[in-house]
Amino acid sequence: MRLVVFGLTISSSWGNGHATPWRGLCRALAARGHTVTFFERDAPYYAAHRDAPAPIGCNLRLYQEWMDVVGDAQRIVDQADVAMITSYCPDAARAADLVLASMADLKVFYDMDAPVTLDALDRGERVDYLPDGGLAPFDLVLSFTGGRTLDALRTQLGARRVAALYGSVDPCAHRPVNVGRTRRFDLSYLGTYAADRQAALEALFIEPARRLPDRTFAIAGSLYPDEGFPWQPNVYYLRHMPPPDHPFFYCASSFTLNITRGAMARMGHCPSGRLFEAAACATPIISDWWDGLDAFFEPGREILVARSADDVAAALSLDDATRRRIGQRARARALDAHSAHARAVELEGIVRDHVGNHSRRGTGQPDAAAGVFEGAAARRQPA
16 A cells, blocks of 8 residues: 655654654554655754654655645655545645545545544634535545544534544554663653643642642643643653653653543543553553543553542552553553554555445556455455
């Protein structure tokens, strides 16, 4: 399969949740014989924090202005099996025009922020990365979020065919590591500041820190305000945590907290990539509740659910053996069901289902992607 992506960023993890899952997925797709070309506008704020200038398994095409790259983009897309535009792509409108007019076999929009998209539309706001005509022109719409979101993409944006392609974790990048004698944290939280997570952060992180002054807490992430944030004396702040340091941060934590953005929590079936990353590091997770969480990890056995500061305090009081068992079970589930390899296989299946009966660009020849996927499916059959 030849996949072309017009996205937000894969080269920089600073202040976004798109880069890390794309890196793992590209590595997994390449290992399965596919090629990915990723077009990314060379934004100054990402250039200043570029932690993957040459992602494994991806031909990264950085560009300054759309006109500088449109010619090459047209040529590459016309030869693609799958051409994809993602949410928050800064040139989404022009990329959509190019893709929809191209000879690519399958034209896809991938909303990695679908509940946020739908919430903005409900408030009457313009969403710059959505085509003016909605999503009906695309052959397929993928979503980072499942459940009711998929129905809303159909009814509100006209998507004809939808499928969930959730986030994932790259086990090569996220695994248990020895943290030696470094500082340990009783509870950590890794995530960029977001106003619609603030209430839950205060309830499930700041309030437990206030109640438990003898415990050590840590927040890692960008954009937190210096003024007006309810910092506590026992809360450490690390302004930016590059992806290579995530395993060290998780493994230095007795527990880590997962908090979901408000719009996503309301829609449910919205696992964050951070959820899978922490699990792959065998760090036990305390998470807020949202519909569908139990489809990804089993509450009480593979993950702990907190609805109040009391629940967090109770989790922090668990003995070390129980804590380790929860972390090990979460790791096993993440590697089995939520790895980048697993998502690559899922993407193959989704694409196969949509292109298997098509002829390649009207030539009458069997579709190249369908042939690749049929072979992959045959190899996966039990002996």
